[in-house]
Amino acid sequence: MPERFEAIVVGGGPAGNAAALTLARSGAAVLQIERGEYAGAKNVQGAILYADALEAMIPEFRDEAPLERHIVEQRMWMLDERSHVGTHYRSEDFNEERPNRYTILRAQFDKWFSATVREAGALVICETTVTDLLRDGKGRVIGVRTDRDGGEIYADVVILADGVNSLVAQRAGLREEIKPDHVALAVKETHFLPPEAIDQRFNIKDEEGVVIEAAGAVTEGMLGTGFIYTNKESLSVGIGCLVSDFADTGITPYGLLERFKQHPSIRPLLAGGEVKEYAAHLIPEGGYKAMPRLFGDGWLIVGDAGQMVNSLHREGSNMAMSSGRMAAETVVELRQDNRPMTSRNLRLYREKLQDSYVMKDLKKYRDLPTVLHRNKQFVTTYPSLLSRAAQTFIRVDGEDKRTKEKAIAKSFLKGRSLRGLVGDAVKIARAVR
Amino acid sequence: MTTKEVTLTVKVEDKLFQNRYLVDEGRPHIRIKDPSTVSPTLERLVTLCPAGCWSKQADGTLTGSLDGCFECGTCRIVAKAVGDELEWSYPRGGYGISYKFG
Numbered sequence: 001m002p003e004r005f006e007a008i009v010v011g012g013g014p015a016g017n018a019a020a021l022t023l024a025r026s027g028a029a030v031l032q033i034e035r036g037e038y039a040g041a042k043n044v045q046g047a048i049l050y051a052d053a054l055e056a057m058i059p060e061f062r063d064e065a066p067l068e069r070h071i072v073e074q075r076m077w078m079l080d081e082r083s084h085v086g087t088h089y090r091s092e093d094f095n096e097e098r099p100n101r102y103t104i105l106r107a108q109f110d111k112w113f114s115a116t117v118r119e120a121g122a123l124v125i126c127e128t129t130v131t132d133l134l135r136d137g138k139g140r141v142i143g144v145r146t147d148r149d150g151g152e153i154y155a156d157v158v159i160l161a162d163g164v165n166s167l168v169a170q171r172a173g174l175r176e177e178i179k180p181d182h183v184a185l186a187v188k189e190t191h192f193l194p195p196e197a198i199d200q201r202f203n204i205k206d207e208e209g210v211v212i213e214a215a216g217a218v219t220e221g222m223l224g225t226g227f228i229y230t231n232k233e234s235l236s237v238g239i240g241c242l243v244s245d246f247a248d249t250g251i252t253p254y255g256l257l258e259r260f261k262q263h264p265s266i267r268p269l270l271a272g273g274e275v276k277e278y279a280a281h282l283i284p285e286g287g288y289k290a291m292p293r294l295f296g297d298g299w300l301i302v303g304d305a306g307q308m309v310n311s312l313h314r315e316g317s318n319m320a321m322s323s324g325r326m327a328a329e330t331v332v333e334l335r336q337d338n339r340p341m342t343s344r345n346l347r348l349y350r351e352k353l354q355d356s357y358v359m360k361d362l363k364k365y366r367d368l369p370t371v372l373h374r375n376k377q378f379v380t381t382y383p384s385l386l387s388r389a390a391q392t393f394i395r396v397d398g399e400d401k402r403t404k405e406k407a408i409a410k411s412f413l414k415g416r417s418l419r420g421l422v423g424d425a426v427k428i429a430r431a432v433r
Numbered sequence: 434m435t436t437k438e439v440t441l442t443v444k445v446e447d448k449l450f451q452n453r454y455l456v457d458e459g460r461p462h463i464r465i466k467d468p469s470t471v472s473p474t475l476e477r478l479v480t481l482c483p484a485g486c487w488s489k490q491a492d493g494t495l496t497g498s499l500d501g502c503f504e505c506g507t508c509r510i511v512a513k514a515v516g517d518e519l520e521w522s523y524p525r526g527g528y529g530i531s532y533k534f535g
Contacts, residue, residue: 035523037455041531042504106535127527147525165506167523177513178506185507187483189448190534234534246481247474247511253483258443277534278448280483280503282510 005031007331008144008155009122010130010168012039014317015303016161017113018324021057024122026332031153032114032122033146035129040110043163044188044281045317046229046236048211049104053318057325058116062098066108068231069209070099073202077265078383079216084265085383085390095208103209103229103236105190133158133172133299140342141172141298157341159300159327161320164282166292166305174299175292180244181373182286182307184224187253188238189261191273195233201269202230213314216383218260220251223376226260228269237261237270240283242373253280285311288366294353295346300327310361312368312432319358326352364432371431377416378428385415445485449501457528461499463508464520471495474515478508504529 009020012034023030036042048071054061073090094100118124134143134152143154162168164183169175202210214226224241239253239260246253261270284290284307291307294300302308303320310319330349331341339345353359372378389408412421465471476495478487484501487508502524509521523529 035526037527037531040535042529044532044535047535107532108534110535129523129526131522165509167506178510180510180514183510185481185483185505243481243507243510246507247477250477250480252443252445252480252485254445254448254485255443275448276451277532278452279532279535280505280507282505282507 003154005029005123005153005155006335007031007157007159007328008033008153009159009161010144011161011163011305012036012114012124012126013043013110013161013163013303013320014113015305015320015324016159017110017117018053018057018321019159019161019302019328020117020122020124021120022325022328023331024117024120026328026335027121028332028335030122031155032117032124033128033130033144034114034124034126036126038111038126039114039124040107043106043110044186044279045104045106046188046227046238046314047104047106047109047317048229048314049102049109050315050318051098051100051102053321053325055098057321064116065112066104068103068105069204069207070094071101071103071211072204072208073210075210075212077212077214077216078386079214079218079263079265080384080387081217082264083387083391084214084216085387103211103231105231105234130162130168131171133168135172139297141296144168157298157300157331157346159302159324159331160305161302161324162305164284164304166301169292169299169301169305174296175301178284179286179290180247181242182284182290182369183243184240184283184285185243185246185253185280186238186240186283187257187278187280188236189257189275189279190231190277191235191237191270191275192233193235193273197272198230198233198235204230207232214260214266215379216387217380218256218263219379220249220256220259221376221380222246222249222251223372223379225379226266228266234276235270235273242285243282254278283311283316284309285369287311287369288362289369291362295343295349297343298341300330300346300349302327308358308362310365312365313361315361322356322358323353326356326358368431371427375424375427377420377424381415385412445483445501449484452501453531453533454500455528455531456500457524460525461497462504462522462524462529463497463499463502465495465497466518466520468494468496472515472518475512475518477511481507481511483507502529
């Protein structure tokens with residue numbers, strides 16, 4: 001192994017793999033360090049893969065990557081204890097030649113992505129934990145320290161793709177600890193079922209897939225959502241809420257997941273499945289305002305480590321890939337011009353992010369995390385009210401329709417008051433405009 | 434089924450059983466700095482930890498058994514928010530949880 005690399009990438013998730021791939025293809029001597037047994041061993045996601053960000057780097061990925069099902073139907077459910085009301089959007093248009101979204105199993109997907117990085121010429125070492133950054137007398141980052149013997153490795157630039165905890169940057173004093181209300185804890189299980197059972201239960205065929213996102217009573221007053229995603233021969237079933245809410249309520253994450261699975265709308269979908277894994281991971285939910293500084297002398301931060309998640313649209317791995325690619329492109333451009341990896345020059349990375357959907361979307365929803373955090377009624381009271389309203393409206397019981405409408409209006413006024421209803425409408429409109 | 438009934442039947446150990454871990458024997462990667470003075474916030478780890486790693490003993494002390502740890506970081510974030518009661522690092526390279534599906 002050479003003593004010195006042109007770039008070191010810390011982490012083998014989507015952000016790190018995108019960065020290492022882009023660097024390797026440019027001919028740079030790049031070392032990627034992953035602490036897991038293999039790339040993906042430590043990684044958890046729902047998981048939905050958005051094709052666009054990956055396609056920008058690997059146009060032929062559909063022929064090579066381990067994909068589960070392409071998504072043809074999206075269900076958004078709002079639940080009370082015994083019911084759900086919601087919207088489904090399904091379209092034959094999603095059965096296209098180059099589908100837009102797929103379900104994936106991250107451990108398998110990341111392994112494939114990592115193999116692609118190796119083929120492109122990067123040196124990828126696993127089972128090695130980066131413990132700290134090496135700095136020179138002026139504080140510039142000049143390499144990394146690992147937990148291996150003689151584990152000091154030098155590089156012109158270090159790209160930190162070490163995930164939501166961003167421990168390396170924290171240790172080096174480049175960023176602060178994450179706040180409990182800026183991060184969600186999600187738990188999930190992988191339930192195996194025969195593909196035919198999945199097809200029948202979700203009204204799909206071949207490799208079509210369905211996404212269910214669920215909000216309401218299932219989070220027991222906490223800010224969060226549950227989900228079911230269809231894989232080829234398994235279902236990903238999970239639920240996540242803010243860490244601060246779990247801490248305040250004393251609700252156990254696994255208890256919450258178990259009750260979600262018992263909900264009468266969820267339970268029949270899972271019946272007879274065999275659980276083969278239980279996983280937990282943090283999701284950065286603080287958005288734009290919680291982002292740390294993303295670059296400095298000799299270093300760049302990409303993906304979850306930079307809090308790049310659009311929590312409203314459930315996007316994160318795409319932003320990870322795009323930011324990893326843009327960080328690497330920045331390094332490649334500077335190398336070509338023989339310019340040093342100074343903070344001043346690496347600012348180009350931030351400019352690239354700002355010109356892209358990554359920063360534009362994070363900025364657009366910058367107030368949403370705070371608004372939702374302070375107004376949990378959006379995910380607790382309203383789903384229940386809507387669910388009950390639907391039942392009042394549908395049930396034929398001798399009551400005239402005008403009386404039913406009045407009862408629904410009254411339930412909303414009682415649940416939130418007129419001032420509350422108007423205020424909520426304004427708040428949510430401002431937060432997503 | 435009521436909430437209470439379900440709560441009573443959930444055993445996190447049963448869930449962890451399916452997972453693959455390579456335990457680094459004798460080298461816990463998370464440590465309570467001073468187990469004799471544990472804040473009420475740190476005691477919340479008993480319910481908060483998704484792997485149920487933390488338990489309160491009969492003598493009132495909090496102990497961590499990290500074999501099922503997901504390395505998620507929840508305990509560190511909560512501990513840091515109120516003080517600095519935990520020493521937290523990732524396991525040595527290759528050790529800890531290895532997800533098959535993720």
